[in-house]
Each structure stands twice: as structure tokens, then as C-alpha cells.
Amino acid sequence: MVIRHAVASVSACMTIAVPILAPACPDIPIPKPRRDCAAGLQVKIKRARMSETARELTKDEARALLEAVGRDRDMAAFEALFRHYGPRIKAYMARLARDGSVAEELMQETMIAVWNKAAQFEPGRGNVSTWIFTIARNLRIDAYRKTRRPDFDPNDPAFVPDDSPPADAAVEERQEAERLRNAMAVLPEEQLELLRLSFFNDCSHSSIAERLNLPLGTVKSRIRLAFAKLRTALEDGQ
Amino acid sequence: MTIRHHVSDELLLAYAAGTLEEGWRLAVATHLALCPDCRKRLSLMEDAGGQLLEEIVPEPAMATSFERLRQRVLEKSAPVRPASAAARPAAPARAAAPVLPEPLRSYVGGDVETLKWKSLGRGAYHIPIRTDDGTTMVRLLRIPAGKPVPEHGHGGRELTLVLSGSFHDGETLFARGDLEEADASVQHQPVATPGEDCICLAVTDAPLKFRSWLVRLVQPVLGI
Ligand SMILES: [Zn+2]
Secondary structure: OOOOOOOOOOOOOOOOOOOOOOOOOOOOOOOOEOOOOOHHHHOOOOOOHHHHHHHHOOHHHHHHHHHHHHHHOOHHHHHHHHHHHHHHHHHHHHOOEOOHHHHHHHHHHHHHHHHHHHHHOOHHHOOHHHHHHHHHHHHHHHHHOOOOOOOOOOOOOOOOOOOOOOOOHHHHHHHHHHHHHHHHHOOOHHHHHHHHHHHHOOOOHHHHHHHHOOOHHHHHHHHHHHHHHHHHHHHHOO | OOOOOOOOHHHHHHHHHOOOOHHHHHHHHHHHHHOHHHHHHHHHHHHHHHHHHHHOOOOOOOOOHHHHHHHHHHHOOOOOOOOOOOOOOOOOOHHHOOOOOOOHHHHHOOOHHHOOOEEEEOOEEEEEEOOOOOOEEEEEEEEOOOOEOOOOOOOOOEEEEEEEOOEEEOOEEEOOOOEEEEOOOOOOOEEEOOOOOEEEEEEEEOOHHHHHHHHHHHHHHHOO
């Protein structure tokens, strides 16, 4: 767990969480974040793009590129990863940053972390988009919140490991990624929209409910429905 | 150990998305340290986040972006570290395992035997835990065997994570690793199970008195 120097701060209250801003590092000026919980409604993400981007870089290709970066410090592989993920990370960062240069800077920081941590990526235990998403997400939390970011530690003696037998990791992982992708492609738009707002726009579920004019219970039940479907899709394939 | 009461989907999603405030996040992270099932559910959610990232409408990087990135990584490039695959150390003997898992242990500054408990009266003790989110109240509670948990809710959301011993809430038993999620609509009164003190982590919305000056402070930000 990384414990950063914590400055006493007041960050949020009531139904809308309002982070007070802390620059990730002193040379990056971070302006007030854009907190438009309805933005996801206007910014339409076309499902058709999915197949288009999949052709750009398959999951296996992404995995091979990341391994080459970790093992050989392969700059060409790093550039290929950058061409695919850089603009996506920038778009993710832009959901909170008003200023494009801040999104650009946070994207650069994320890609530097990808370069530095590439050797720690375990191909059998995750897929590249998930791994990069978690790096970008953690950077974004650290950039916009002054608080610590408590996390569990697999090396802690009190940590309870998973003692179910490990599946045939590589094959299993690939099939699961495929099944998840297919399951997400057929999620109802209203559920997908909630997931996008939750993941991208840093909105609490109560503020999403407010903006979409829905009861909080409806927001919660749509979230549950969405994940029930995704879990079922993964279990069915086993 | 069988955990029966887990993190709800909406709370876990907020954790996966990175939108959970520090106090709540501490309780969820500590449950995750004890619960492989919820870690599996978290992985699925993070996979969904990764998939949404694949599908997001890309925002073009600046023309000079990669060149700048190339120079930055070459300048301060860390030496290649050996792959950490299978580097996870064997689980140490269970007997030596601390009662408080990380990240909680670091937050309170040690495991249970080193703690300086403060009396709440009637045999109950607590240790306030400092967080910086300004919206939650976090503390470790020690409830004497057979006694009710002292009044600590105030109508908002409330998370209680059992670390040692157990408590009943009505007919329902909560033991080590179990997380009780309650909100204003739930009438509840946890009572420690006879025979052993119950140690639990309790997170609630910060008290109104404290929040009132927060409201004044953030009003200009919210424009209300
Ligand atoms: Zn659980």
C-alpha cells in the first residue's frame, strides 16, 4: 500500500462527492475537474466501434506487445501499445479534466507507469486492457483526491489467498475475456450507460440517479442486473 | 473460514471505478483481503472497466506525444526487473497471521495486542481512525461478549466489518470477515455473541455537527 503524505482535507459531502484537487506531482497543474454526470448521455459511444478497434489490436497481440516491453524494453512494441491505448487513456482522463493538456499529461504518466511496470504483468492472470485500466484509474484517483488510497496487500500474512485450484490460466483467461466482451455487447443500453457513468465520470450512484431522474433503487438494481448477466455469461461457458 | 455477508454490487463497483471515499474504501479493501470470492467479483468488474476503455471514443494524442514519451522513459528508465510471475510467497503459517489485515493494520498502527483502546463506558472500547475524506467517521470497536453495540449510527450509510468474535443482528450472525451494510431504512441492533468480545471496524457518514461546516465550505464549489 502506498501511503502518501496526507494533507488534512475536506473533500466531499452530501450526495455529490466533490474532490478537492491535489496535483499528482508538482509540475502538473490540475484544474477543477469536470463533474458532468450527464455527459455520458451526450457523448455517444458507438458499439460499432468495438469491432473496428478489435481489428486494430487483438487481446493476444496486446499481451505479446506488453511482454516485449517488459522483457526486452522493446520501443516499437511500446509505440504500438501507445497508438492503441494512449488516445483511449486520454479520453478516459478527459472525462474529468476540462483542459486537454491535463488529460494529455495524465495519459503520459499512465504510459510511463505501463513502461515501468510492464515486467510485472503476468500474462496468465489478467488481460492488458484491464491492467492498463487499473493503472490509469489509480493515477486518476491520486490526481484528484487528497486522501490515501487503501488497498489490500496479497503479501500480507493476514491476507486470505484463494485456495480453489487455479484454472488453466492462459486458455481460461482468453475464453473469459471473449465471453465478457460478447456479454457486454448485448447488455441493454440503459445498463451499459450506468456502467460508463460509474467508471468514467467519477459520479456517485446517488448523483447519477439525480441526473438521470431515476430513483436510487433503480440505479442500484440496474447495476445488479448488469453484473448478474456478466457473471452468468462467464459461468455458462465453463 | 466461510464469509456469508459480502460487499454489495454497487459498493464494489464504486471501489472498482475508484469513486469510493477513503473511509468506505478502507472497509471494502479490508473485506477484500479476507474474501477471495469478492476479489473474483472485483476482477470481473475491472475487466468490464478495461473493456469499456477499449470501446471509449479515443481522443487523439498530441502530435509530439510519443516522441516526448519516448524521451521521458529513456531518461529515467528503471532497470528491467525480473518477471514477478509465481513470485507470490508461500502463505505463512496461519498461527502467526495478524488479526487485522492490511490495509487496516497500517491505519491503526499495529495489530490488536498493541492497540490503545479508549473506553466508551459499559465495557465497550473504541479507537478512532483518521481518514482525510471529511465525510466518514471510522473507528475500531470492541464490544464486550453478550452486549449490544453502542449507538453509533445516525441515519446514514453504515458499514460494519467483523474482525474477531461475532455479533448477531436479529437472527443473523456476523463473524470474521462478514460485512454488514446498513442504511437509514434499516432498523438494526447488533449484539456481540456471548463468550468472546467482538472487534469490528465501523464506518458511518460523518456526524451532522461536523458536516455542517463542511457544507458551508463546499457550497461555493457546488454553486448552491
Ligand atoms: Zn466477500
